[in-house]
Amino acid sequence: MGVVIPGLTVVIAWVLAIFGVTSIGEAQGTFAGDAMQWMLFLPGGIMFLVSALMHTVLAKRTAAQIGWTTNGFQYEIGFVSLGLGIAGIVAAASVPAAWWPIAIAQGVFLILCAINHIREMRSSRNFAPGNTLILIYDIGLPVSYLALYLALA
Numbered sequence: 001m002g003v004v005i006p007g008l009t010v011v012i013a014w015v016l017a018i019f020g021v022t023s024i025g026e027a028q029g030t031f032a033g034d035a036m037q038w039m040l041f042l043p044g045g046i047m048f049l050v051s052a053l054m055h056t057v058l059a060k061r062t063a064a065q066i067g068w069t070t071n072g073f074q075y076e077i078g079f080v081s082l083g084l085g086i087a088g089i090v091a092a093a094s095v096p097a098a099w100w101p102i103a104i105a106q107g108v109f110l111i112l113c114a115i116n117h118i119r120e121m122r123s124s125r126n127f128a129p130g131n132t133l134i135l136i137y138d139i140g141l142p143v144s145y146l147a148l149y150l151a152l153a
Contacts, residue, residue: 007136009047010144013038025093032151036099039148040092043141044106048085052078067120067128084109100149107142114138 016023017035024041028034054062055078063070084106091102114135120126 004133004136006043006047006051006134007140009043010039010137010140013042014144016042023092024089028096030152032148033096036096036103036145036148036152037092039141039144040088040099040102043137043144044102045085045088045092047137048081048088048106050085052082052085054078055081062130065128065130066134067124067126067131080109096152103145103149107145110138110142 014035017031017038020034021038023034023037025037028037055074059070059074059078063074068074084102087102088106091098117131117135117138120131
């Protein structure tokens with residue numbers, strides 16, 4: 001169940017925006033603006049902070065869910081997730097000009113993670129839930145950012 005939660009945060013952020021629930025920061029007054037704040041706050045902020053915890057404090061358990069063994073690089077993923085999560089929350093509460101740099105950084109990171117997970121499926125036949133179901137998040141958040149960027153442009 002834990003590997004489904006990241007993808008659910010993307011869906012929940014969309015639902016909250018659809019229902020007009022205000023995120024942190026000043027309400028933007030447009031659906032796309034409010035949705036962007038939710039994307040930055042929930043999947044782009046809170047979920048990255050959870051990822052930091054999972055890849056550091058709960059490293060062995062997380063590695064097993066992905067089909068990996070714990071190593072030093074996993075802690076580096078946790079550290080970068082901590083920075084991306086903090087930046088996502090700060091950006092969500094900030095002005096729209098602050099949204100795009102972190103959305104780009106998170107989006108590129110997640111798309112490259114998705115490519116790595118797909119490579120693992122093909123080369124190592126790694127179909128562990130943490131290596132497959134995470135693709136909903138790894139692709140869903142960057143696609144959401146792109147759609148919202150186009151809507152706001």
